[in-house]
Amino acid sequence: MIQVQELLVGLGSCGIAAGARQVYDTLIRELKDRGMKIPVIPTGCIGACHREPLLEVRLKDGSRFLYGDLDIGKVKEVVTGHLVEGSPLNEYLVPEKYDYLARQKKIVLANSGVINPESIDDYIKAEGYTALRKVIGTMRPDEVIEELKISGLRGRGGAGFPTGLKWGFTSSASGVKKYLVCNADEGDPGAFMDRSLLEGDPHAVIEGMVIGAYAIGADEGYIYVRAEYPLAIKRLGIAISQAEERGFIGEHILGSDFFFNIHIKEGAGAFVCGEETALMASIEGKRGMPRIRPPFPAESGLWAAPTNINNVETLGNVPPIIRMGGGEYARIGTEKSKGTKVFALAGKIKRGGMVEVPMGISLREVIFDIGGGIKGDKKFKAVQLGGPSGGCIPERLLDVQVDYDSLTATGAIMGSGGMVVMDESTCMVDIARYFLSFTQTESCGKCTFCRVGTKRMLEILERITQGQGRMEDIDELQELAVNIKISSLCGLGQTAPNPVLTTLSYFREEYEEHIKNKRCPALHCKALIRYRVNPEVCTGCTLCVKACPVQAVQGVRKKPHIIDQELCIKCGLCFEACRFSAIEITTGE
Amino acid sequence: MDRFNTLLKKWKGQRGNVIPLLQETQRFFGYLPEQAMQEVARVVEKSPAEIYGVATFYAQFRFEPSGRHMIKVCHGTACHVSGADSLDTALKMELGIGPGETTQDGMFTLEKVACLGCCSLAPVVMIEQEVHGRLTGDKLKKTLRKIKD
Ligand SMILES: Cc1cc2nc3c(=O)[nH]c(=O)nc-3n(C[C@H](O)[C@H](O)[C@H](O)COP(=O)(O)O)c2cc1C
Numbered sequence: 012m013i014q015v016q017e018l019l020v021g022l023g024s025c026g027i028a029a030g031a032r033q034v035y036d037t038l039i040r041e042l043k044d045r046g047m048k049i050p051v052i053p054t055g056c057i058g059a060c061h062r063e064p065l066l067e068v069r070l071k072d073g074s075r076f077l078y079g080d081l082d083i084g085k086v087k088e089v090v091t092g093h094l095v096e097g098s099p100l101n102e103y104l105v106p107e108k109y110d111y112l113a114r115q116k117k118i119v120l121a122n123s124g125v126i127n128p129e130s131i132d133d134y135i136k137a138e139g140y141t142a143l144r145k146v147i148g149t150m151r152p153d154e155v156i157e158e159l160k161i162s163g164l165r166g167r168g169g170a171g172f173p174t175g176l177k178w179g180f181t182s183s184a185s186g187v188k189k190y191l192v193c194n195a196d197e198g199d200p201g202a203f204m205d206r207s208l209l210e211g212d213p214h215a216v217i218e219g220m221v222i223g224a225y226a227i228g229a230d231e232g233y234i235y236v237r238a239e240y241p242l243a244i245k246r247l248g249i250a251i252s253q254a255e256e257r258g259f260i261g262e263h264i265l266g267s268d269f270f271f272n273i274h275i276k277e278g279a280g281a282f283v284c285g286e287e288t289a290l291m292a293s294i295e296g297k298r299g300m301p302r303i304r305p306p307f308p309a310e311s312g313l314w315a316a317p318t319n320i321n322n323v324e325t326l327g328n329v330p331p332i333i334r335m336g337g338g339e340y341a342r343i344g345t346e347k348s349k350g351t352k353v354f355a356l357a358g359k360i361k362r363g364g365m366v367e368v369p370m371g372i373s374l375r376e377v378i379f380d381i382g383g384g385i386k387g388d389k390k391f392k393a394v395q396l397g398g399p400s401g402g403c404i405p406e407r408l409l410d411v412q413v414d415y416d417s418l419t420a421t422g423a424i425m426g427s428g429g430m431v432v433m434d435e436s437t438c439m440v441d442i443a444r445y446f447l448s449f450t451q452t453e454s455c456g457k458c459t460f461c462r463v464g465t466k467r468m469l470e471i472l473e474r475i476t477q478g479q480g481r482m483e484d485i486d487e488l489q490e491l492a493v494n495i496k497i498s499s500l501c502g503l504g505q506t507a508p509n510p511v512l513t514t515l516s517y518f519r520e521e522y523e524e525h526i527k528n529k530r531c532p533a534l535h536c537k538a539l540i541r542y543r544v545n546p547e548v549c550t551g552c553t554l555c556v557k558a559c560p561v562q563a564v565q566g567v568r569k570k571p572h573i574i575d576q577e578l579c580i581k582c583g584l585c586f587e588a589c590r591f592s593a594i595e596i597t598t599g600e
Numbered sequence: 601m602d603r604f605n606t607l608l609k610k611w612k613g614q615r616g617n618v619i620p621l622l623q624e625t626q627r628f629f630g631y632l633p634e635q636a637m638q639e640v641a642r643v644v645e646k647s648p649a650e651i652y653g654v655a656t657f658y659a660q661f662r663f664e665p666s667g668r669h670m671i672k673v674c675h676g677t678a679c680h681v682s683g684a685d686s687l688d689t690a691l692k693m694e695l696g697i698g699p700g701e702t703t704q705d706g707m708f709t710l711e712k713v714a715c716l717g718c719c720s721l722a723p724v725v726m727i728e729q730e731v732h733g734r735l736t737g738d739k740l741k742k743t744l745r746k747i748k749d
């Protein structure tokens with residue numbers, strides 16, 4: 012009989028979406044039916060999201076086995092085969108896990124996927140709240156700020172501002188009432204680091220907030236979470252009430268004179284509310300419009316009181332920094348970018364998921380060594396960093412190292428950590444159009460250039476993707492980009508042109524192909540492609556005929572089919588349906 | 601209505617209560633009826649115009665009733681590059697509606713959203729509170745048919 016220590020099931024939103032809840036329930040039932048008393052720990056995201064639902068088996072001898080792509084049937088087999096009979100089921104194991112982990116350094120995510128996020132005792136067992144004890148018992152607020160400065164921690168919300176310095180500003184601002192706000196709006200599409208951390212280890216963020224509040228002298232805190240994250244909101248609520256019960260939040264925290272309360276504010280679906288001044292307006296119950304800084308929130312923030320705003324991951328770094336000491340933390344990373352960064356890998360990457368890597372690692376290592384490269388047998392084309400404020404980095408720049416300054420030099424940005432990988436089937440002009448349509452919709456409308464300028468850029472990009480572009484359009488895009496950057500008030504407008512500028516500088520030939528030759532090399536832009544049936548390959552199975560929503564594919568059994576170009580809406584459903592690769596896509600004819 | 605009034609009372613006098621109140625109102629009615637917004641305005645002592653101004657700023661708020669099942673199709677970056685558009689086509693075929701529309705029988709309302717935070721399972725769709733990942737047009741149609749039955 013093997014000695015099982017515990018079983019872990021990843022129950023983050025992504026796991027649940029893949030069916031982890033059913034796997035968890037089945038596991039519990041199977042164990043109960045057999046009278047086996049093995050602890051089953053529901054955890055947050057384990058990281059290997061591409062293989063969800065995941066189950067980790069931990070034996071008393073320290074060995075671990077990670078099962079992936081489970082379903083009800085497979086989990087039953089694992090119970091019988093491995094837990095009862097004692098032989099691991101190799102065909103369901105996730106082999107890459109350990110080499111996937113070897114290149115990573117888990118500081119912020121140390122507990123995610125390891126502990127039960129709904130249990131404060133689990134967090135405490137993992138050294139939780141020891142940093143807070145250390146701070147309140149042995150450190151003055153200015154010493155805490157000094158420790159943060161020594162650590163070199165910079166904001167993980169995008170701009171990379173030194174956290175210790177920011178805390179110093181709020182601490183020295185005059186005012187009796189001060190606020191600390193945690194920015195969990197995570198609006199960049201393609202980013203899910205903050206969600207994972209909040210779902211997987213909410214207490215770490217809360218502990219970071221309490222330490223920050225102590226350092227700057229705040230007595231009230233807000234966590235602004237986007238409404239699309241119901242599970243994160245739920246787990247935060249549980250964590251806050253547990254921390255209150257244990258005296259980590261509230262009055263006389265750990266027996267001191269320090270008190271601090273935390274409220275959760277649910278966002279209402281506006282990307283611009285991730286910007287700090289807009290976020291505060293939203294908490295106050297107003298339209299979420301950014302305002303001119305100065306005054307900075309440190310002087311005049313929420314209800315005009317000095318306010319410190321930090322990102323979720325920034326705050327998650329605080330307890331480990333206090334525990335290990337700023338000096339030790341600063342040994343990780345590069346000269347100007349210390350510590351680790353969490354990235355959300357998605358798109359056309361083989362092993363999508365959450366990774367945490369030391370600063371200074373190259374993008375190539377993240378994408379190929381950890382992420383396993385491109386799905387299928389396609390070719391890498393670009394990686395998008397920083398969402399709508401960021402840019403697309405081409406293959407030849409993949410050796411750039413992950414740090415704030417090197418990434419900014421490429422025209423992209425570190426951003427919050429979303430990394431969307433694109434392959435040869437992604438059209439870069441379409442990607443630029445996609446981001447512009449995003450920022451155009453999300454612009455709050457206050458600044459003319461951001462409101463109208465992005466609209467003009469979008470119109471041009473739409474024209475190009477429809478094959479109606481002119482070469483002058485490229486110059487006009489560049490000119491508009493410069494003007495939008497310099498005449499927008501907040502980061503949304505100032506960075507909105509970045510996706511266009513980076514694709515223009517690294518993939519200019521794709522723009523030119525669209526404009527001059529009316530070709531879309533990625534075979535994506537509908538106006539420039541055609542679907543046709545290759546009569547040599549077509550077996551006449553009629554699957555495509557049935558799949559077509561507009562009866563454009565015609566033909567009878569056993570005879571090659573044809574596509575009526577007049578009727579075809581280029582939805583690609585026939586292409587998906589064909590089992591013989593008989594449908595071809597052509598461009599530029 | 602009594603329950604709605606209790607809800608209003610709960611938030612009365614609290615700072616920054618406008619958005620939470622509107623959110624609760626929407627949870628209660630499924631959308632923001634004009635009458636309810638006027639009540640909210642009265643409770644927070646602001647003009648109805650101001651409340652309407654706040655409500656229209658945020659994408660979350662609706663001013664018309666929605667269908668019984670809310671379908672949110674993710675059009676975040678990862679979903680976009682993984683074929684979110686073809687899910688829209690499939691939905692159009694299956695339900696005959698596009699984003700922002702409700703089916704005639706009041707069963708489904710379709711919405712476009714940007715990133716549900718499950719990017720590694722792209723393309724994804726949220727039906728009610730449940731996220732469905734790794735979808736194809738076909739799989740999505742099957743899921744909908746299950747709901748219809
Ligand atoms: C349009 C826009 C959206 C933003 N969205 C976010 C966000 O979703 N999350 C976040 O932490 N910061 C976001 N920021 C950055 C914040 O304004 C702010 O710099 C950050 O929360 C500060 O925290 P940090 O110093 O810990 O990084 C956004 C900025 C802009 C201009």
Ligand code: FES
Pocket residue numbers: 200201202674675676677678679680714715716717718719720722723724
């Ligand atoms: S892009 Fe669709 S879930 Fe993130």
